[in-house]
Amino acid sequence: MDQKLNMKINGREVHFLRGQTVLEVCREHEIYVPTMCHDERLQPYGACRLCIVEVAGVPKPLTSCTTPATENMVVTTESPRLTRLRKTIIELLLSNHPNDCMCCEASGNCDLQEMAYLYGASLDRFPGEKWALPIKEDNPFITFEPNKCIVCGRCTRICNEVVMAGTIDMTSRGFTAMPDTAFSKPRSLQNCEFCGQCVSACPTGALTNRKSRGLGRSAEVEKVKTTCAYCGTGCNFFLMVKDGKVIGVESDYNAPVNQGNLCIKGRYGYDFIHSKDRITTPLIKEGDGFREASWDEALELVASQFKQIIKEHGPDTVGGFSSSRCTNEENYILAKWIRTAVGTNNVDNCARV
Amino acid sequence: MPEIDTIFLFGSNPTEAHPIVSLHLKKALRNGAKLIVTDPRKTWMAERADVWMNLKPGSNIALLNGLIKVILDNGWENKEFIAARTENLDELREKVQEYDFDRVEQLTGVSRDKIIEAARMYSQADKAMIVYGLGVTEHRTGTENAMAIANLALVCGQIGRPSTGIMALRGQNNVQGATDLGPLPATLPGYQSVMDEKVRKKFGDAWNVTIKKEPGLKSVEMLDECVKGTFKGIFILGEDPAQTDPDLYHVRKALESVDFLVVQELFHTETTRFADVILPGASFAEKDGTFTNGERRIQRVRKAIEPLAGMAEWEVLCKISTLMGYPMDYKNPAAIMDEIASLVPIYGGISYERLEKGGIQWPCPDKNHPGTTTLFTDLFAKSSGLASFMALDHIGSGEVADESYPLVLITGRIREHYNNGSMTRRSKGIDVIVPAERVEISPEDAELLGIKDRNWVKVSSRRGEVKVRAKVTNRSQKGNVFMTFHHQSALTNDLTSEHRCPIAGTPEYKSCAVRVEKFTEAA
């Protein structure tokens, strides 16, 4: 077993394990440290510098995400100097950021907005040149608003480090640096998996889910944590619900199986729910087609037909096929119904795959 | 998983079929893990493998016997483990002698260099894990294939320690839960045999009925009976056998013949066409419940919106049962889970209250049990406590390529779609990027047949034909073609064969003989 080591954060004695960074120790003990370029799914990057902390004996603040915790270290996460520095960092970011939170899709779900508020940053401390680039909406799933990009590299890193798709990378350095596809080609199946991981990693409104745009922002939607209905991996995520409609999917970063990662089906495969093709009323065969029926009529018919068959031919001429798409409870009820009301063991999965 | 040092991927294409599992594997690769891939197709993982064994479909056992022979011949086996934990090695040793390089190369198409390298890499690794998929089980020798994999892991002792073992990846989201909870002809919920009198009594008492001792019919058998005219009524809960089962002519005939067919579904499908009554289903967003994932983790599904048709499946089933004279009345799915916990020991400690804090992996026998994260440590279920080697023979596919049907069709999944595609095809964007079925064919075969990328072709087998566009790609090896079964407009399973694994009942989706011809639309 790894030995527990001691350090002090903000005067508090805390334990940690060898190999943990100062930021990880803080998070584990619920000590708030602001971050922008950090994502638990990625290697530490140390670029945004918001996570700076003071370490006793070290004159300059250190980025906590890249500093390993050491035995007997003494760390301070809040001080007037740190606040001043963090505020300046945010104001520099804002100097090249459109201040249109009121119209932004990410409002209420944006780290930059939250931190500007938290540190009371002023919007125009460093007036200067701003980007004025067009919105990129060249594929069905992902919208890119380059003007809102703070070049934190979370999207490019998750695409390369975690997905290993290599779709996007930083184009250059300095003022014109920007995440982009090779030769600025539109995202397509040729170069992209459409997993939306880049969107899930973006701390601002630069990358958003196109299908959800304009349908409701963070404060107006209810988030329902659930489990994916596609493959057997069992990823968790939140369904975003507004006015009785599912308008999108958001990552659950604490999910044990998938840590906020999803594939195209989990993240973008939800709008079948409200498809106009859904069968919403029972249907009874009539001639070559079907006619609509009430639940009462349809269920009466189903029950009486099965009862009739059982009476005439015996229960073993009836059977049920269960569904690997339905819930455990429903499969249990089907098995029980077949073995009780019908009275046979004829119940099986379809193809056992 | 990240600490694994060698991954042996067998008949599994996780970047397409299990994308998030593949992220864990990718992480291990980035941390320097070695990769061995056994797959007839040049998958994403195969392209990056240290050794890619591009075996012929249906030759899993021959390859595994060949690997084991190399390991034993070189003394690479884990002698300590074999002595302490296994029995019957001599029988296996004798059997694999029949699988020398010449024979294995001929049966599998994999060169001896690759076999030696893979055998060395896997057996000599510190911690190696085998991940296998439907490429192993969807054969008529599916069960034997899985046993042959167990032989390999046991010979090398790559089991029972962290980051070793065998992980099986299955297809549908809740295939685990649906098997756990008893819609099976020979077992009551929780794998409790109907032949066991105590089990029958326990359920009989709880349900207040007498449970029949004779196992029921498997789904295939029910369909066979329908064709004979001796089966009268079927209730299908949210499945689409008329698209996703193999050998669809037979399935259609069965569904046409049965007197009374009820299908509960979200959408009109190939199967609902045959229904006498269609009942609306509710999507996963419209009900509370649980799913059990591939690592046996029971997790909550939560109702986000009201059922569009007013009722979820469990409510409908309860109503039908009540109308038939067996009242079922549950306040909510949580109450159903409470009943499950009282009757199914492996789910004994599960309740919605506990699941609020996160999923739990079964077996979880009681309320204080934390769940079980790894089963492989207690894999040795045999009474002697020892794992037994099985001597297995190469049998091959039920149908092999011949002069009239010279290519082998492999069917499978792609990342963008799910099963019969009824959900993903109705998700905006997904319908645009993958709008239709295409048959993947190797550049060599395409040239031979005069087929160019995107040409219309006719794919036919002894059972039927399908018209699709071709996709010329070196993902397919010469001699093999690949199709998915996600599109209602091209029913791939019109082609697949009736062969199944006699033990598990799994259809041989991974191999049947076909012919591909160029086809002009006017014709």
Ligand code: SF4
């Ligand atoms: S959607 Fe996925 S693959 Fe495409 S750019 Fe984003 S992270 Fe990369």
Ligand code: SF4
């Ligand atoms: S698009 Fe978002 S995630 Fe990517 S660099 Fe810009 S701000 Fe960061």
Ligand code: SF4
């Ligand atoms: S998000 Fe993708 S990988 Fe995860 S469970 Fe759903 S389909 Fe499977």
